[in-house]
Amino acid sequence: MATHKQAFFLLFSLLFITLCKSSQGAGIAIYWGQSGDEGSLANTCATGNYQYVNIAFLSSFGSGKTPVLNLAGHCNPSANGCTGLSTDIKACQARGIKVLLSIGGSARNYSLSSANDAKQVAKYLWNNYLGGRSNSRPLGDAVLDGIDFDIEAGSGHWDELARSLKGFSKQKKVYLAAAPQCPFPDAHLDAAIKTGLFDYVWVQFYNNPPCQYAGNANNLLRAWKTWTTVQAKQVFLGLPAAAAAAPSGGFIRANVLKSQVLPSIKRSPKYGGVMLWNKKFDNGYSSAIKGSV
Numbered sequence: 495m496a497t498h499k500q501a502f503f504l505l506f507s508l509l510f511i512t513l514c515k516s517s518q519g520a521g522i523a524i525y526w527g528q529s530g531d532e533g534s535l536a537n538t539c540a541t542g543n544y545q546y547v548n549i550a551f552l553s554s555f556g557s558g559k560t561p562v563l564n565l566a567g568h569c570n571p572s573a574n575g576c577t578g579l580s581t582d583i584k585a586c587q588a589r590g591i592k593v594l595l596s597i598g599g600s601a602r603n604y605s606l607s608s609a610n611d612a613k614q615v616a617k618y619l620w621n622n623y624l625g626g627r628s629n630s631r632p633l634g635d636a637v638l639d640g641i642d643f644d645i646e647a648g649s650g651h652w653d654e655l656a657r658s659l660k661g662f663s664k665q666k667k668v669y670l671a672a673a674p675q676c677p678f679p680d681a682h683l684d685a686a687i688k689t690g691l692f693d694y695v696w697v698q699f700y701n702n703p704p705c706q707y708a709g710n711a712n713n714l715l716r717a718w719k720t721w722t723t724v725q726a727k728q729v730f731l732g733l734p735a736a737a738a739a740a741p742s743g744g745f746i747r748a749n750v751l752k753s754q755v756l757p758s759i760k761r762s763p764k765y766g767g768v769m770l771w772n773k774k775f776d777n778g779y780s781s782a783i784k785g786s787v
Contacts, residue, residue, distance in 0.1 A: 521545025530567020580634025700744025728766025
């Protein structure tokens with residue numbers, strides 16, 4: 495009798511764990527930092543809508559350039575004016591939100607000239623934003639959870655940057671994210687993603703007519719199926735939070751997303767959730783979809 499009870503308890507436990515896993519993990523990622531009127535980082539996290547926040551952008555780095563953090567109208571890092579964000583970052587993390595630094599963006603003043611250059615940039619990121627030490631940490635003493643690669647230009651060696659950053663995980667876990675364009679494979683991040691080191695790949699299904707939503711989801715769903723074959727732990731559907739956020743299209747109304755897109759893409763075991771560009775434009779969109787993500 496005891497054996498049967500033990501077997502039943504084991505089966506129940508496994509079922510419970512499976513249900514818990516299926517109800518967790520999926521979430522919404524948001525980009526913050528490119529508009530002074532989007533609200534504070536602390537208030538962004540306090541909405542309860544996001545599980546991941548990308549602070550954007552470290553817009554200049556590599557090839558001998560002095561790294562430059564650009565947070566639009568929020569603060570001036572060159573005058574040491576962004577260290578106060580440390581309190582906000584810690585508040586976000588206390589809510590269980592992962593906060594990453596996004597490097598790159600559309601400014602395109604970045605590149606990696608060699609594998610050694612990539613290692614030096616990784617060392618800089620570790621010491622100034624992650625678990626290392628520096629006397630000039632732009633965001634104060636808060637330790638970010640990882641680095642997001644929003645690489646839209648620049649020469650290669652992004653794979654070496656990923657390897658070098660992950661190497662620091664021996665000291666403290668470093669999460670890696672990538673934001674490739676939806677045409678597959680991505681022109682800049684393909685080699686990096688193929689390392690299999692990325693925890694999150696939030697694919698930009700906007701400003702890319704061949705694979706974005708355009709009256710129907712056919713092209714998007716075909717591209718999504720391809721992207722779920724990449725060597726990454728989780729793949730996210732990247733969308734604009736409003737039509738104005740993506741001049742070249744890709745916006746999907748919340749009711750359409752919930753009825754025509756999410757039911758299909760959530761079937762993938764690699765589905766991680768939805769990424770939104772960006773906080774300035776998210777005026778109710780994340781609230782409307784979070785119950786379905």
